[in-house]
Amino acid sequence: MSKNITPYKESSLSKKEQVAQMFDTISGNYDGLNRVISFGIDVKWRKKVLQLVSDTNPKTILDIATGTGDLAILMANTNAEKIIGLDISVGMLEVGKKKIAEKGLSDKIEMQFGDSENMPFEDNTFDAITVAFGVRNFENLEKGLGEIKRVLKPNGIFVILETSNPTKSPYKQGYVFYTKNILPLIGKLFSNDNAAYGYLSESASVFPYGEALNNILRKIGFINVVDRPQTFGVATIYSASKK
Numbered sequence: 001m002s003k004n005i006t007p008y009k010e011s012s013l014s015k016k017e018q019v020a021q022m023f024d025t026i027s028g029n030y031d032g033l034n035r036v037i038s039f040g041i042d043v044k045w046r047k048k049v050l051q052l053v054s055d056t057n058p059k060t061i062l063d064i065a066t067g068t069g070d071l072a073i074l075m076a077n078t079n080a081e082k083i084i085g086l087d088i089s090v091g092m093l094e095v096g097k098k099k100i101a102e103k104g105l106s107d108k109i110e111m112q113f114g115d116s117e118n119m120p121f122e123d124n125t126f127d128a129i130t131v132a133f134g135v136r137n138f139e140n141l142e143k144g145l146g147e148i149k150r151v152l153k154p155n156g157i158f159v160i161l162e163t164s165n166p167t168k169s170p171y172k173q174g175y176v177f178y179t180k181n182i183l184p185l186i187g188k189l190f191s192n193d194n195a196a197y198g199y200l201s202e203s204a205s206v207f208p209y210g211e212a213l214n215n216i217l218r219k220i221g222f223i224n225v226v227d228r229p230q231t232f233g234v235a236t237i238y239s240a241s242k243k
Contacts, residue, residue, distance in 0.1 A: 004139070005206060007199035015139040016115070020088045022196045023067070027091035029190040031068055036186055038235075045230050045237065046074055049130060049159050052239055054078045056157045058127030062086060064116045064148065065134025069096030069109065071161075075130070076105050083109045084126075086116060117144045121151045132161040136207040145220045149242055158222065158240045164209035166233035175234055179205060209236055 006015045007022040026033070034042055049071065053061065059081050063072040066085030075083050087093050093111045100109050114120055116131075117140055129152050138144035152158055166172045179201045187197025208216060210227055213236075217225045222240035229236050 005199065005203045008195050015137075016088065016117075019137045019139075020090075022193065022199065023087075023089035024091035025193045026190070026196050027068065027089060027095050030092065030095070031070070033186070033190045034070075036190075037183060041231055042235075045161055045235055046071055046132060048228075048230070048237055049132065049161050050074050050077060052159050052237070053128045053130060053157060056128060058157070060084075060126045061128045061130065062121070062126040062151065064129060064131040065137060066096060066111065067092045067132075067134075069099055069111060071130055071132045072096070072109050072111075073100060073103060073105065076103075076108055080108075080128075085109060085111045086114045086119065087111070088113070088115055117147055119147050119151055123150055124153045125151045127153055127156050129156070129158045130161075131159075133163065135160055135162055136203050141216065142220060145217065145222075149220055149222060152242050154242055156242055158242070160213075160236075160238040162207070162209065162213075162236060162238070163204040164207075164229065164233055164236040165205065168233070171232040171234075175232075176205075213238060 004015060007018045011018055053075065057079055061075050061080045061083045063075060063083065063085045066072050066087045069085050072083050072085035085096060090113060093113060097111050100106055100111065117138060129148050135141065135144065148158060166175045183201045184197055188194060214225045214227055217240050223243060225240045227236050227238045
């Protein structure tokens with residue numbers, strides 16, 4: 001199980017409230033930060049998620065922790081009739097809505113405020129569910145994954161893109177140095193909220209990955225669980241389905 005790391009350690013707010021506040025604060029700079037932090041490789045990772053989802057030919061897609069909608073927008077390249085992006089950060093959703101409108105996708109993609117651990121959808125609603133760099137922000141990981149399983153249709157696909165930790169030298173040592181020393185410096189260039197970037201680094205370092213996350217998914221009841229490490233293991237794509 002993941003450790004319950006929070007963005008603002010002195011805050012009396014819940015992790016969920018702190019995460020929403022953090023992303024509201026950095027929403028205007030978030031897209032640029034993503035490109036810089038990953039050297040643009042995150043775009044390649046998202047395209048692999050797109051391929052996994054496209055192969056199942058879904059008609060309805062839910063993108064959880066959608067943020068500014070990067071993955072939801074990419075999912076417009078599928079044959080899906082409806083795509084919903086869900087997030088608890090109003091600031092991130094507003095940025096996403098502007099991007100979607102600019103691309104003329106407002107009829108296809110709906111950005112919706114909502115809690116991934118208490119979703120406003122009926123059972124067995126979506127053919128595909130995605131979440132990119134979001135599951136480690138769940139306040140209760142198993143509850144959030146259980147909600148995802150509930151709203152996923154039988155035989156539907158669930159795909160996670162999340163940071164992970166390289167296990168082989170020298171990538172392991174290089175990753176630790178980068179996340180502890182370089183990432184906070186990059187964060188300072190993008191925002192005055194230094195705590196946010198410390199949280200992003202710390203939460204990534206302690207979150208379960210690989211077989212550990214596979215086992216949690218199986219415990220929740222997902223089947224056909226597969227993990228695919230990306231770029232020397234700095235990120236991993238997980239896919240699973242439901243009976």
